[in-house]
Amino acid sequence: MNFPYIIIDDNQESVLKTKAIADGFSELVFVASANNYADGLHLILEHNPKLIFLEIDPADTSTNLSLALINELYRYLKVVPKVIITTSKKELAFDAIQYEVADYLIKPVQRIDFIKFILKIKKTVDEEPSSFVVEKQIFNEPTVPKPELPLNNFEEDKQEETAPIPEETTALETSTFEEPADLETTNSPDEESSSEEDTILHIPKQRLVPISEQPLILCIKSYGDYRYIDARDICYFQADNNSTDIHLNTGEMVTAFKTLKHFEGILSAPFARIHNSYIVNSSYISRIHTGNAVCYIKNTTTKIPFSKSYKENIDAIISDFANGNYLEI
Incomplete structure (x- = not known):
């Protein structure tokens, strides 16, 4: 601070x-x-x-x-x-x-x-009141088209009868439904059953609309100043007493008046705590040296130590790298 x-x-x-x-x-x-x-x-x-x-x-x-x-x-x-x-x-x-x-x-x-x-x-x-705000991702329920079922309701039939018929389709529809006066058409019970099955089979299936995932935005609030940070731009967090320094991929550092433990509780992968004083974004790790117990940050000379108490998180990061598009030489 x-x-x-x-x-x-x-x-x-x-x-x-x-x-x-x-x-x-x-x-x-x-x-x-x-x-x-x-x-x-x-x-x-x-x-x-x-x-x-x-x-x-x-x-x-x-x-x-x-x-x-x-x-x-x-x-x-x-x-x-x-x-x-x-x-x-x-x-x-x-x-x-x-x-x-x-x-x-x-x-x-x-x-x-x-x-x-x-x-x-x-x-x-x-x-002071909470100065750190995390904007929650908002997911909308998928839009599902309603099936076009036969209209059996009297009121719906009435509306359908009174609905205006477009001029260009009137002749076609009239000719389609005209029958000779002396010809009687009667459907057998089997045909009626088959017709109902066809109707059921032609009900459109529910379609899930894909939703693009929104990036997590951190809002650092201080004395009426709202600073918005894309979580993807954060390399690592460093504890500083009761505040936390946020280091960005631009080399800039932003201070938030919250403890590192607070961030640990609200953040998930790719963020992982590797030391009492550090939370790292694994997307920015270029090297892990287990002998010296340090991580290297991409495109910088920064080396972040990790402690034995957080060794499991380091092992998980190494495992995640190996499960991706990975070639070990």
Whole structure:
């Protein structure tokens, strides 16, 4: 779980100190810094970070740094980044609370302060409503043509009699059913039985309409942002604490705020868990080295380890390859 951040402080020395502490946390990714209101606003709108470290009581008042910057963000952004106030005055804490800031750190900022606010942010993310949605495949029932049975119902006969006859077929139908006046036609019981059998034999058989299988789409939802991913483009999943990094065949990585176990429970073949930290799409495996206990991903230099506890899944993948169009040399 990564949190890109921007530091806005009129004191460049304070910027460097804050960044030095933040560099000790792998979750925090430095984006940029600014020393005044205008530059800070431009950086936020350009990079849209998740965190902002903001000084609201600058020594240089011409920089215009204040809580007013938060109000300005609401004019342009649907989702405002979490703001962490870094200042030397405790007196401004009450005002900051009115702006719903994520945290209020007193300078000089200490490492333990960072640990606390990171834990609070992670807890907030974990308590949010489900951010992972799987679109279910929808299968329609096959359309079955109705058999054309003889109409015995009086109302149906009536409708058939009153139905208009197309002009081009009137003469043909009339000539077909005309009989000589002196000729009587009588069907024997055997002929009637044969006629019924012919009718039954000519009932159309039910026909199943093939349905093309729709690809599975994963929707990664985060703060109103809906990211749709075709499951066929996913190479593997990698656990990252309480979140999961999804690695695509384009080399891109997308983070979902769900555990790897959550994905294991909802995904099926060709996805298989091979390690406590990895679920792999077997369609992207180019090599399995059982001696070194690693899998190689196609068209990359990536090697994914597999553990003994998931050896059965590796054996199943090897077996699936062998059951396909396969030639072992």
